[in-house]
Amino acid sequence: MKITVKDFNVNLDDKHILNNINLNIKRNSIHAIIGSSGCGKSTFIKSINRMNDLVKNFKSSGKILLDGKNIYDDDIDVVNLRKRVGMVFQKANPFAKSIFDNVAYGLRIAGCEDSGYIKNTVLDSLDSVGLLDEVKDKLYESAFKLSGGQQQRLCIARTIAISPEVILMDEPCSALDPLSTLKVEELINELKDEYTIVLVTHNMQQARRISDYTSFFLDGVLVENGRTEDIFSNPKCEKTENYIAGRFG
Amino acid sequence: MDLVKKIFFTSSGMITVAILLVIVSYILIKGLPFIDFEFIFSNPIDSGKSGGIFPMIISSLYLLVLTALIAVPVGVGSAIYMTQYCKSNTFVKVVRFCSQTLSAIPSIIYGLFGFAFLIMFLKLDWSLFTASVVLAIMSVPTIFQVSEISIDSVPKELIEASFGLGACKSQAITSVILPSAISGIFTGIILALTRAISEAAAVMYVVGSTFTVPLSIFDAGRPLPLHLYILASEGVSADNAYATASVLIIIVLVITVFSNYCLNRYQNKMEGL
Numbered sequence: 001m002k003i004t005v006k007d008f009n010v011n012l013d014d015k016h017i018l019n020n021i022n023l024n025i026k027r028n029s030i031h032a033i034i035g036s037s038g039c040g041k042s043t044f045i046k047s048i049n050r051m052n053d054l055v056k057n058f059k060s061s062g063k064i065l066l067d068g069k070n071i072y073d074d075d076i077d078v079v080n081l082r083k084r085v086g087m088v089f090q091k092a093n094p095f096a097k098s099i100f101d102n103v104a105y106g107l108r109i110a111g112c113e114d115s116g117y118i119k120n121t122v123l124d125s126l127d128s129v130g131l132l133d134e135v136k137d138k139l140y141e142s143a144f145k146l147s148g149g150q151q152q153r154l155c156i157a158r159t160i161a162i163s164p165e166v167i168l169m170d171e172p173c174s175a176l177d178p179l180s181t182l183k184v185e186e187l188i189n190e191l192k193d194e195y196t197i198v199l200v201t202h203n204m205q206q207a208r209r210i211s212d213y214t215s216f217f218l219d220g221v222l223v224e225n226g227r228t229e230d231i232f233s234n235p236k237c238e239k240t241e242n243y244i245a246g247r248f249g
Numbered sequence: 250m251d252l253v254k255k256i257f258f259t260s261s262g263m264i265t266v267a268i269l270l271v272i273v274s275y276i277l278i279k280g281l282p283f284i285d286f287e288f289i290f291s292n293p294i295d296s297g298k299s300g301g302i303f304p305m306i307i308s309s310l311y312l313l314v315l316t317a318l319i320a321v322p323v324g325v326g327s328a329i330y331m332t333q334y335c336k337s338n339t340f341v342k343v344v345r346f347c348s349q350t351l352s353a354i355p356s357i358i359y360g361l362f363g364f365a366f367l368i369m370f371l372k373l374d375w376s377l378f379t380a381s382v383v384l385a386i387m388s389v390p391t392i393f394q395v396s397e398i399s400i401d402s403v404p405k406e407l408i409e410a411s412f413g414l415g416a417c418k419s420q421a422i423t424s425v426i427l428p429s430a431i432s433g434i435f436t437g438i439i440l441a442l443t444r445a446i447s448e449a450a451a452v453m454y455v456v457g458s459t460f461t462v463p464l465s466i467f468d469a470g471r472p473l474p475l476h477l478y479i480l481a482s483e484g485v486s487a488d489n490a491y492a493t494a495s496v497l498i499i500i501v502l503v504i505t506v507f508s509n510y511c512l513n514r515y516q517n518k519m520e521g522l
Contacts, residue, residue, distance in 0.1 A: 051409060083415035093406035095425060096519040106414035109424060142519070155410070162415060 001065075002027040002166060002196040003048065008062035010043055010220075012055065017043050019220045021062070025213070030188060030197045032211035032228065034204060036248065040220040041200045045168045048198065049085035050078050066166070083110065086164035090171045092151035094143035094158075099126075099135050102143045102154055106162035125161040129153040129187055149180025156187065166196045174202060185210050204244055208232050216240045273498060280495030283488050289496070293460050297476060298486045302493055304462040308377060308470030309500065312456075313446045315381035315466060316388060320445075321438055323385070324392025328434075331393075332400045333422060345397075352390040356451040359387045364454035375457030377470045383451050388441035395437025399430040428519065432512055439508050443501045449474035473497045 003025035010018040018040045025031045033041045043052065050071060052058045063070045071081055083106070094102050103122040112118060122139075126132040131153050138145070143154055152172060159167055169188070173181040188197060189210050201207050207214050208228060215225040216239075224231060224240040235241040242248060287301055294300030331341050363383035367373045403426050411421040427434075445451075449472075457469025458479075473493055480490040 049413065051413065054409070054412065079415050079417050082413055087409075087413040089406055089410060089413075091406055093404070093410045095407060095410070096429060105411075105424070109411075109414065109416045109420045158410075158414065 001025065002067065003198075004063075004065040004068075006063040006065065008047065008064060009060060010040070010047060010052070011059045012043075013057050017220050018047070018060075021222050023215060023222060023225060025196060025198060027196050028192055028194070029212040030192050030199055030210055032207035032214045033198065033200045033217060034202075034207050034214060034243070035217035036243070037202075039217040041217050042170055044217065045087075045170055045198055045200050048166070048168055049082050049087055051082075051087065053078060083162050084164055085166045085168060086159035086162060087168045088152070088156050088159055088170065088172045091175050092148060092155050094146075094151050094154055097143060098140045099143050099146070099154060100139040103158050103161050105158060110162065121161050122157075125157040126154075128160060128190075129157040130183065131157060147180070149176050149183060152176060152180070152184060153187065156184070156191075160191070160195070164195065166198065167191065169197065169199045171200050171202055173206065181206075204232075204246075216243060218243070276491060276494045276498060279488075280491035280493070283492035284495060288492060292462070293476075296460075296485055297480050297489055299489075302473065302476060302489075302496060304460060305471050305473045305476045305493070306496065306500075307462050308456070309446050309472040309474075309497075311377045311463060311466060311470060312381050312384060312452070312472050313442060313504075315377060316384040316445045317438070317442055319381060319385035320388040320392055320441065324389045324437075324441070325396050325434055327389075327393050328396035328400055329422060329427075331397055333418065333426070345394075348390040348393050352394065356387060356448055359383050360451045360454045362386075363451070367455060374467065375455060375469045376467045377456060377463055378466045380452040380456035380470070380472070381466075383455050384445040384448060387448070387451055388445050391441035391444070392434075392437050395440065396430070396434045399433025399437070400426060402433070403429040432516055435508065435512050439505060443504060446472065447474055447497065447501060449478040453478070473500075 001024045003023075005021050005023040005025075008018060008021040009016070021044065033044060035041050046052045047060060048064060048066075048071075052060070060072065064072060066081070066084065070076075095105060097105070100122055103125050104118050107118050107121060123132060126135065131150060134150060135146070143151065146154060152175075156167075156172070172188075173184050176184065185206065188199065191197060192212075199207070199211060211228045213226065214228040214231040216223045216231065216237075218239055224235060224237045226236075231240065232244055235244060289301060289306065290303050291301035292304055293302060327344070331344060335341055360383065363379060363386075367379045367382060368375065373379050407425050407429060408421055411425040416424065452472060453475055456472065456475065458471050458475070459469045460471070463470040474497060477490055477493045477497065480486055480493060
């Protein structure tokens with residue numbers, strides 16, 4: 001297991017957002033988190049790289065083990081944790097920098113000064129997201145010149161440039177057109193050979209198409225969890241069945 | 250009804266522009282004929298009745314740079330602290346309230362405070378340094394408020410992306426937050442500094458008054474607005490007062506236009522336009 005979640009609870013102000021979550025995420029798999037808006041999916045994945053630390057009045061209890069080590073222990077270096085657990089956001093959010101500098105960002109803030117290494121890593125990362133051919137003549141132009149789908153793939157390249165072990169994706173395709181979505185999905189599929197991917201998605205077809213495991217969240221509770229094909233073809237819980245049949249959500 | 254609104258908005262816009270144009274052109278028309286090479290580059294003769302305003306221009310430039318050196322780090326720094334580090338909401342509210350109050354205080358009060366505190370109490374000499382301290386105190390609230398708003402409006406997604414890539418707080422601030430907020434911060438700085446170098450009341454009790462070119466920051470000086478005030482209020486020379494006012498307006502205009510140009514270039518570079 002890459003990630004093991006044990007009795008994990010989150011409170012924001014006085015609201016109980018996540019309720020006793022227990023979950024295993026396998027190494028080199030794509031694990032989809034589905035559920036309706038406000039069910040705590042985003043809060044959950046943002047807990048895996050402690051992005052929620054930025055949220056005021058965030059309180060958690062329980063454990064999230066990454067390779068057996070609780071990431072909420074006092075001796076955990078959060079900056080280092082976020083290098084191991086990268087994140088791709090709902091909306092493509094490139095920096096106001098060139099394409100090259102966007103991908104090099106993580107390496108540079110980590111203190112890497114070897115320009116040859118940076119260049120190779122940037123090119124490799126762009127290549128692995130299938131963007132290199134599209135942008136190789138404009139590496140030093142602004143990232144804002146790219147289309148939405150290209151920007152999202154750039155953000156994925158930026159994340160894999162720092163060689164994380166886990167990539168969290170928070171509805172990475174929700175702002176993309178179908179063609180760009182397809183490209184990003186293909187990419188996610190390829191990435192699982194090297195990374196463990198946790199994917200929050202609103203789109204049940206997407207979860208079904210690309211994920212190996214699926215967890216269904218409802219109102220902060222993990223309702224059902226298992227192999228994607230089992231969840232979709234043979235859900236054990238009625239709520240799951242109703243949700244994937246589109247009866248609510 | 251739509252037509253009435255349109256007329257109202259159009260005319261308010263026109264009035265604003267018209268007032269500005271009338272004032273500026275009136276002063277320039279009255280002042281420009283008296284500006285020549287000698288006026289700019291020579292010392293005043295006979296208390297400013299004739300001669301030039303070179304020492305005043307130098308005093309003003311000194312004040313501009315010194316004020317910026319003191320006020321910008323304090324103003325921007327406190328905005329960064331308040332938005333990024335300070336955990337106490339109450340403290341932020343108190344500081345915000347104080348700074349709003351400070352920016353509403355008339356500049357003559359700053360001048361009197363400078364005199365009472367810097368000159369009488371700390372026994373400092375009248376100098377460009379004491380004047381720029383007063384001007385900096387006056388500028389900090391504006392710089393702070395505008396910077397705070399600009400930093401607060403940096404998209405949360407960008408900051409998260411930066412943290413997500415393993416940035417620590419100071420790296421996120423220098424590599425993402427400040428570059429994104431720079432245009433707002435810069436506008437606040439220019440606003441505060443152009444106001445500061447146009448200020449006579451705030452400096453009149455602390456800068457001293459001299460007709461010679463200041464060599465060090467601890468020399469007394471006579472910045473353009475103060476010179477203008479004395480020329481006009483003591484009836485020394487109306488023509489030279491207008492000429493001095495024209496020079497001041499031109500300096501402010503150049504600073505504004507040049508800084509906007511630099512800012513635009515920087516932003517276009519960042520956004521690849």
